[in-house]
Amino acid sequence: MTTSAKALSERASSTSTASGTGTTRRRRETRAAWLFLAPDAVGLLLFVALPMVFALALSLFDVDGFGNYRWIGLDNFHRMLSDPMLSRAIWVTVKYVVLFVPLSFVAGLGLALLVWNKFPGVAAVRTLFFLPNALSLVVIGLLWQFLLVDKQGVLTHAARPFGLGDVSFLGDPKWALATYVFISVWYSMGYQMLLFMAGLNDIEGEHLDAARVDGAGAWQRFRHVIWPLLGPTSFFVLITSLVASVTGLQAFDLVYVLTKGGPDNQTSTVVFYIYQQAFSFGHFGYAAAITVMLVAFLVAVTAVLFKATGGGRFHAR
Numbered sequence: 001m002t003t004s005a006k007a008l009s010e011r012a013s014s015t016s017t018a019s020g021t022g023t024t025r026r027r028r029e030t031r032a033a034w035l036f037l038a039p040d041a042v043g044l045l046l047f048v049a050l051p052m053v054f055a056l057a058l059s060l061f062d063v064d065g066f067g068n069y070r071w072i073g074l075d076n077f078h079r080m081l082s083d084p085m086l087s088r089a090i091w092v093t094v095k096y097v098v099l100f101v102p103l104s105f106v107a108g109l110g111l112a113l114l115v116w117n118k119f120p121g122v123a124a125v126r127t128l129f130f131l132p133n134a135l136s137l138v139v140i141g142l143l144w145q146f147l148l149v150d151k152q153g154v155l156t157h158a159a160r161p162f163g164l165g166d167v168s169f170l171g172d173p174k175w176a177l178a179t180y181v182f183i184s185v186w187y188s189m190g191y192q193m194l195l196f197m198a199g200l201n202d203i204e205g206e207h208l209d210a211a212r213v214d215g216a217g218a219w220q221r222f223r224h225v226i227w228p229l230l231g232p233t234s235f236f237v238l239i240t241s242l243v244a245s246v247t248g249l250q251a252f253d254l255v256y257v258l259t260k261g262g263p264d265n266q267t268s269t270v271v272f273y274i275y276q277q278a279f280s281f282g283h284f285g286y287a288a289a290i291t292v293m294l295v296a297f298l299v300a301v302t303a304v305l306f307k308a309t310g311g312g313r314f315h316a317r
Helices: 003-058 075-081 084-116 122-134 137-147 154-158 176-201 205-213 218-229 231-247 253-258 270-280 284-309
Strands: 061-063 069-071
Touching: 003 061, 003 284, 061 284, 075 284, 084 122, 084 176, 084 231, 084 270, 122 176, 137 154, 137 176, 137 253, 176 231, 176 253, 205 218, 231 270, 231 284, 253 270, 270 284
Parallel strands: none
Antiparallel strands: 061 069
């Protein structure tokens, strides 16, 4: 064998060995990745996927509170079309989402921009804004119920100079939903602030420095640099706030503690109506059918948002 042939043979052997080593390493990394994902996968299977399948099956039955099952096919879904109380709950949920999602988005982004830069006490300010998220929503609801109790609450007394001292914020149909939205925004804006701060911290300082050198003011830097680069973060905040406002704990816990759907069903959201059908009236099959349609609606809306925004990459479209 000539010297050149030996060299080619050794090179091929080393390449084959390197390839084999790389394949083995990839397999180990793949196994490690699956091991890390396994707990979440099992959790999603047990607490999300299986309950959804069970709800879909349950929606095809008439189930009472005594565990009696009777096959009725799609009758529960037909019933939804002629249920005026469900229509009202949907309308309340739509109004709540239309108010809550943009207000909490703007409040979270505004707070993030406010505490993004360093100043004395910034850590304490961030903690205060996020503090409500460290408490249970039941505690939050009880706190605000105490503050807004008719004619005796702290905020009710504070509102008297503005002519609102006799207003029942939780008992008046004209004020109940707006009060519920305000409390929800107050509770959520600290969490959204942290999400936006994470997005802001990922922005390279060179982009902002270049904008300053070009003479861009604060508003121009935000509009042309910060806002486009916050696209993925904004998309995540939008999706999570949408889901939370429709199906999250604040769509049930706050309603249950503050108003129990009243007054005059002005704060009865779809999630609260599902609870009433299942645990107040014993219509478990009908409640499951509403749940199935609600989940299907959220999946469809999320898919549309993914398609319209390129998966949240607004500026990359």
